[in-house]
Amino acid sequence: MDGWLRVLVDRTVVAMTIALAVVIGETLSARAPRRRPAMLALAVLIGATAGESLRIAVDPFAASPDPASIASRVAQWTLIYAAVVGIQACWRLRADYAAFAATAAAADARARRSLLTFELEALQRQIEPHFLFNTLATIRRLGSTSPEKGLPLLERLFDYTSRLFAVSQRAESTVGEEIDLALAYLDVCAARMAPRLSVVTEIDPEARAGRIPCLMLATLVENAIKHGVGPKQGPGAITLRARIRDQSLEIEVEDNGVGLVSDAGVGTGISNLMARLRILYGSTGSLDLEPLFPSGVRARLRVPRAPRA
DSSP states (O other): HHHHHHHHHHHHHHHHHHHHHHHHHHHHTTTOGGGGHHHHHHHHHHHHHHHHHHHHHHHHTTHHHHHHHHHHHHHHHHHHHHHHHHHHHHHHHHHHHHHHHHHHHHHHHHHHHHHHHHHHHHHHHHHHHHHHHHHHHHHHHHHHOHHHHHHHHHHHHHHHHHHHHHTTSSSSEHHHHHHHHHHHHHHHHHHTTTTSEEEEEEEEEGGOOOOOEETTHHHHHHIIIIIIIOOOOSSSEEEEEEETTTTTTEEEEEOOOOOOOHHHHHHHHHHHHHEEEEHHHHHEEEEEEEEEESEEEEEEHHHHHHHOO
8 A cells, every 4th residue: 555655646746747837838838829739748848857856856765866767757758648638639629520510510501591592582583573564564455455355364463473472481382382373374474475375284193292392383484484485486385294203203394485595594593493403402303404396495303202301
């Protein structure tokens, strides 16, 4: 027991001396952060040497000082301190990395929500103004020339805006709701463009229950009218298809309009839609634009059939 107590006292003396030297080193290195590692290493060496010297001085039973023995013990203390500091640094690094990862994940989630909200608001603003203005102008004209046609068009517009308001209040909707909204929109367009526009639907009843982000189909239909059938001279046609294929919802909007214009790009609406697909589905969602012969475009939207988390 006496021997173990002497060892404990010896280790305590040296350890306390090293701790005091490290505290002084930390204080001095606060003024020069770049020199902190070197100053702490020097503090450990000084503290270990001073501690060993003090131990020998206060221990009446200690052997005569041996420089080689003192150097060996100083080296041992230095290695022990380095190991402790290394373990502490690993723990701190792990905690910092976990905190950084959590912060980055939270920031990414906020950015995704903000982007989706912005995209949806931009999409809503993009769909409404020109279409609404042109339709109201048509209704005013028909009110003077053909009132019997103006009232049905007004009713169709009311049906469309009611459906648009209901769908746009949610992040996603069913394929059936999106189809009904698109048909209400095309009904108004057909009344305005009559008899230039015809609409065909090929909808799988099973696909109507699938869920997709709201207004995606509306974007494709509006794009087909605005950039396809609208500029076309002569009759225009829009075909809507929805089906289940390979555990995916596949929706197509096909037109016989002027086709893809190489220098026009894909437009803001399509670009926003593609960005939303990437954010929501990654590589499992896609939008393909396929030119048709002799004219027209087929837009094919694919999203996973299973509900999103």
